[in-house]
Amino acid sequence: EECPVGSVEFCRAWMRAVGISEPGPMDYPAALRDRLGRAVGWWPRYGYVPDGLWVKPVETKAWPAHIKRARWGEVTTGCGVTAEQIERTDAGEQGVWSSPHIDLCAEYRVYVVESVVVGVARYDDDEGEDGAFEHGGAGVTFVARAVHDHAVSGAAPAAYALDVASLREGGLILMEATDAWAIGYYKGTCSQADYARL
Structure with a gap:
């Protein structure tokens, strides 16, 4: 069975070519809205x-x-x-x-397959780490709860990404969720095999 791996435009073209309807957006799943930390x-x-x-x-x-x-x-x-x-x-x-515009100090892409986190990496332009995902930091707990709640809701797709941000004033928020077909591969986030599973 063929599996397209490429840009959003490539995946869209492939879906059109084989007659698959593009999945609807999942930016702010109902089960995760309490983690947005801002009015949307x-x-x-x-x-x-x-x-x-x-x-x-x-x-x-x-x-x-x-x-x-x-x-x-x-x-x-x-x-x-x-x-x-x-x-x-x-x-x-x-x-x-x-x-509203919010003051972030770090943004992370979290890859999830079958309700298991397979990769996490910082993806904003700044360098360095803020510790959110180091040694069981707050990010690990935040994401584990979000993945669990999304799975229990029954609305989670088989594979997706969560974009999580650390606020300069402290705390974590969910920026958005994205279906796996529309996410890019950030070097160092997960293995190529896990990315292909997405």
Whole structure:
């Protein structure tokens, strides 16, 4: 049996080619919403979202998540395109998640297969560790409880990722959950064999 491994665009093309419907987004599973640590809102389109909020598309990976900026033509943080470019496409007319900007000190990608964590690694641009996942740190407990609760809810897919952040003021929050077909491989996170299982 063939298993596509590649970019989000590659996996989307493969699903279309073989007649598989793309799974719906799973960004904020109901069983894990108490771990978000911030208010997450929904907007019907990009243009309605106030400036200064962190935004991401409801449709999986339709455009990169970023902080929405006020001036037209200004490249948005971490996005590489302008708000105007997003607004003028079909992607700008789709649902949008938003939340207040929060001060993070580290972000981690956690890979999960059949309710077992198979890899964890820091994936933001900063270097070094904050200790969240070292020697049974708070991150280990946070993720173990999240994976358990997601599994018990019956809504967890066979494989997925949790993006977890350490706050500069202390504590951990869930940034989002992503179905395995739409996650990249970060070097040092898990074995290639486990990534293929995802």
